[in-house]
Amino acid sequence: MTIISHPSDLRLQAAAATGPRVLVPTMGALHAGHLVLIRRARELAGPDGTVMVSIFVNPIQFDRVADLAAYPQPLEADLAACREAGVDLVFTPAPGTMYHPDRSVTVTESSLSQSLCGASRPGHFDGVCTVVLKLFLLSGCGLAVFGEKDFQQLAIIRRMVRDLDLPVTIVAHPTLREPDGLALSSRNVRLTPAQRAAAPQLRQSLLAAKTRLATGIREVSELLETARMEIESSPLARIDYLSLVDAETLQPVTRIERPAVLAAAVFYGEVRLIDHVGIAP
């Protein structure tokens, strides 16, 4: 497994790679959710292709300094996990090599990023788009694998690929969960035992709302109010947003006439967790 820490070396190494080049962009702190993405990448690349994993805690996508500082970075464990998963190349750019001090060019998304996480984290998705574009271009990947957990991010990256004609196929993989339903996330390790015990309520409340819909309740405001009360039944939970949006435009809807998504971000202490469920009309 090749480990590369400078962008120009990634470009050179990737250009020399044979077969399909498949990238899994990550911020490290790899867990089982990442490993299924890597396994999917290995399948897509085939035995002759090249599986690349980037590990980069991208500073420009963090709106809160404290969140950036607290983001776990267990690099040695991540490298071991990549090695075991059959990764060919890991790109772990050293700080300061990805962005020039006077950088001034950004990729911006002005529609899908206006709701949900984009509304509560200003600049977040511009930072995501910019770093993902750079990683695509440096790695020369033809395929990239993303998790569905960050479904707004996935929608925005697909939009970027379409709007900027990026020669990359985006492959999505379903969210992995703990037995109690909590979505796997690198941030879960920062939960206290009490917060960890409370966190599965997020998923349960989203699923309960979906069930209520299936049984005929169509009043969106009532649905959101019930879910809000359920999530906040734990004094450890503080809702950042809870929103029902159109599955395509990600704009809030008040009636369910097309596929929709019920999505939430909830703080447990300083740890912000997200989850969502799809809603059929």
Place this chain on the structure above:
Amino acid sequence: MTIISHPSDLRLQAAAATGPRVLVPTMGALHAGHLVLIRRARELAGPDGTVMVSIFVNPIQFDRVADLAAYPQPLEADLAACREAGVDLVFTPAPGTMYHPDRSVTVTESSLSQSLCGASRPGHFDGVCTVVLKLFLLSGCGLAVFGEKDFQQLAIIRRMVRDLDLPVTIVAHPTLREPDGLALSSRNVRLTPAQRAAAPQLRQSLLAAKTRLATGIREVSELLETARMEIESSPLARIDYLSLVDAETLQPVTRIERPAVLAAAVFYGEVRLIDHVGIAP
């Protein structure tokens, strides 16, 4: 010479091309200034490489609807000129094929674009960056040739290549001029005879300012005032901007301590012309 009108066909054709792929992005209305760029591209591509010319009057870089509507589009003459110049592939995207109706991703530049043409044409350079990025990615070019006449555009595109890690080398070519000094521009054909007779004053005034600097006058405000009076000595001229900027940051300067650029945009009737001269410290 292959003529392609759909972006996806450009990607396919370009992927099959052999040797170096060299792109000359244009908005058509080709004149001798473009033809030297194409000749340079032919040299860079070599006999086995592929010279690609894009002809696209990019709507999202026009801040004035009237300017877009009036932009000359002599496609048949352009194609004949390309054929004669040894172009291998011309990309003339049909309207509506470059941008989706709900496009929402844009490349933005926030520093070099704040002065000069960027200040007087809001959104112009974001439109330029976005279309150039798309053309680079669709064509898969490794080299692209631009004219130095649009020196702010050139600086911004170089910055975009650096900041987004685009795998493209930018080659610049000096401005071509009429015998009386007027910079060649596709907009010159729209000048009335009287405007055409007045327009060379722009260049002459910039050169005169440079000469005054060389003879020891260092007072920038006085220099700009003199040049402004000279340009506007013609009643047909209306200055959009006249500015002395740092050659690297493109920020206005009041003293010349590093390489600088004296740049102007002047309206002759509805036709806006630009020119600039380099100033050594």
